[in-house]
Amino acid sequence: MAIDFEIPAEAKAIREKVRQWVQDECHPAEQRLIEGADYKTTLAELRKKARAQGLWCPFIPPEHGGMGLGPLANALVQMELGQSHLGALSMNTQGPDDATMMTLLAHGTEYQKEKFLKPLLNGEKRICYSMTEKAAGADATGMQTKAERQGNENYVLNGEKWFSSAASVADIALVMAKTNPEAPRHQQFSTFIVELPNPGYRIVRDIETMALESPLSHIMGGGHSEVKIENLVVPAENLLGGEGNGFAMGQHRLAYGRLRHGMHNIAMAQRALDLATAHVTKRSTFGKKLSDRQGVQWMLADCAAELYQARLMLLHIAYKAEKGLDMRQENSIAKVFLAHMVHKVVDTAIQLHGALGYSQDTPLARWYTHIRSQRLVDGPDEVHRWTVGRNVIKAFEKYGTTASAAGGDLI
């Protein structure tokens, strides 16, 4: 009996619809922005159209106004949306909001869902996630921000955060803080819903990064903020998921966020390979088209192989998610692979474009500076490889072979 790689007709149809959506609506809207159109109006029009066509919050259940797509269909949709920087925004499935909506949906009280989740799902508000501090990133258990209970009514938070993506455009922040320093390491932290703007949550600056910015980047939520948290009063009813559960909820949220980055990486790498291929079929040097040179064909072939592996990894993970199987090992392997994959493919596309690739006349240079962050965000390479490596050893100790930690249950 063969493995069935056939994508269900329903998922194929929705992928096709989203592919058309990106081509017919998102790319032209991107162009209008470049030509000076107003961002807020453009996005509002795009969202209205998307919603009218049923293209809205792909993985959110229909009873909450979403499309209710399962992991496979959602992965296919995200792989299309990543082709345009308005793609995910147009369907209200942009990071960091999407994974944070997921957390509110899974752990929010009825009050929290009504007051905070509903406007997010309606696209009326945006949310950011403040976990990382200068004091602690890869090892988030080093967070120093404290939350102290003040009677039955409130918590008061003090500390700092940095690299809170989209904080400067957000209306709500999920903030992690230490509530019990005596508890076991992973149960010391809780998550609070904070309404913005708030005098206790002060954005010190949007951090300048190596990513090429346009004036629109920050309006669109591309900025990453440094935040001072000073006597931030949070009503006790805004504690999310109970005291001590912040860390576990954060990991659940990041597990999806990592994969969504990977899905968008595939879309970006695919577009980079398309651009490179279009270029080499037109450009001639030394009397021959670049595309006729075997060395160039090898470069394209290596990119195709990278993309093929990336797709298979994501689809296998989607399959595991559909079946409710443990996919933590594959998630970490794919997170690292996909971050390197997009880097290699975009780098090759720049190389094949020559000086044009280095210029800002194609999107490649901008992408290149953005995707470097993929090896750092949601856990740096080394931390995932550390986990993966430990699982390899554990598998060997348990079964006498490392196969189960290396995708071996596939064969």
Ligand SMILES: Cc1cc2nc3c(=O)[nH]c(=O)nc-3n(C[C@H](O)[C@H](O)[C@H](O)COP(=O)(O)OP(=O)(O)OC[C@H]3O[C@@H](n4cnc5c(N)ncnc54)[C@H](O)[C@@H]3O)c2cc1C
């Ligand atoms: C573009 C961008 C957006 C982000 N958005 C958000 C956000 O919205 N919200 C949020 O809370 N955070 C966000 N972050 C922060 C991100 O999650 C952290 O940068 C990440 O967890 C790494 O933490 P760090 O930068 O403090 O690195 P550190 O913890 O200082 O680690 C530095 C380096 O040390 C190495 N290292 C660390 N631990 C180990 C180990 N055990 N073994 C071997 N080597 C190791 C790795 O090479 C690592 O890159 C964002 C970061 C970036 C770059």
